[in-house]
Amino acid sequence: MIDFCAIDFETATHERNSACEMGICVVENGEIVKTQTWLIKPPSFPYFHPRNIDVHGILPEDVQDAPSFEDIWHEAENLMYGNLMIAHNAAFDAGVLRSCLDYYGFFKPKINYLCSISIAKKSWKNLPKYGLKSLAEHHHLSFNHHRAGDDAEVCAKISLLAFDKLMVTSNDEVQEVMKKNMKLL
Template sequence: MRYVALDFETANSDRISPCSIGLAKMEDGKVLDTFHSYIYPPSSYFDPSNIAIHGITPKDIAGAPDFKSLWEHSLLLFIGNDLVIAHNAPFDIGILRAMLQYYHLPVAPLNYTCTVRISRKVWPQMQSHRLVDLSEHFGFEYRPHDALEDAINCGKVFFQSYHHTQDYSAFEVQQYFLHKHGIQFQRMTGGFSPLFEKQEPQSNSLF
């Protein structure tokens, strides 16, 4: 089964401030295709604390496309009908939804799930479920807070969580795996509230 791992970096704490996006289309832990772009966000103030995290500055996004252009010409086609995964999905899917609503674009009915929730269920013995710590544990090469690197390693973590299943390429097997651990695919539809129902407490830093 193919899936698309998603990661945003933001200019500030506003959900309409994504300044970078990374997507990795993967199958059975292997990268099939990638997409990365800077974004010129509606909320374009760069908080120094955000710059300190990801290193992106206003100079980097000068001349970058806005989200509407990226969505209509690249992102929607790249994602297609594949399952979307993210490490702390309420954050990344929340940004995606906020941007679609900001530009009055149809909210795509995407299926998605969260590798933080999966990690906590599958490896409860781990003291940290941050992406950087999971990457180190599994020996993945990793450059934190690069949107594309985050997306790729999110996809690798997802694969690690179920790859011992005998027929791990089947959509039904992944559904069974998630159901066994009390996790279901969620669906992004109109409105905001579904994203925030029954969410587990999150740590301040998941990366």
């Protein structure tokens, strides 16, 4: 069966290390087993760019008592340990993760990651849009868009539906079918 974690970040500014929310959805044996969300106090605190607030609605006062990325990383890393990582627009989320790890001086784990957009394009050709909201609507999934836990969980659900459509049932098969799209963190 397929094991992976879907991940999503929201950021406070244009800086990639400014994560203000992180969501991880853990999939074991093709089933969602846990979704965890953390509000994070970013290095830019108390500054949040107004445009970012417009996207996700997270305000500086929402994170004033939140832990830093440094404080939550070990818990998050344990959820991700040994897993394939999937994100919607993965280049962004992998970049945020890399930047946060660099900022706090953590080693980068050796994690393979995939973008759920490429998985969706392989599964459902000729859809008009492949954004998370569009794919969720196409599959009748409702969620609170631009909140990290919800986005991670919908990313996981869409990925599972896509793997089902591709008749992919194991991580080895994911590697084989998606090998051109697989990247290393």
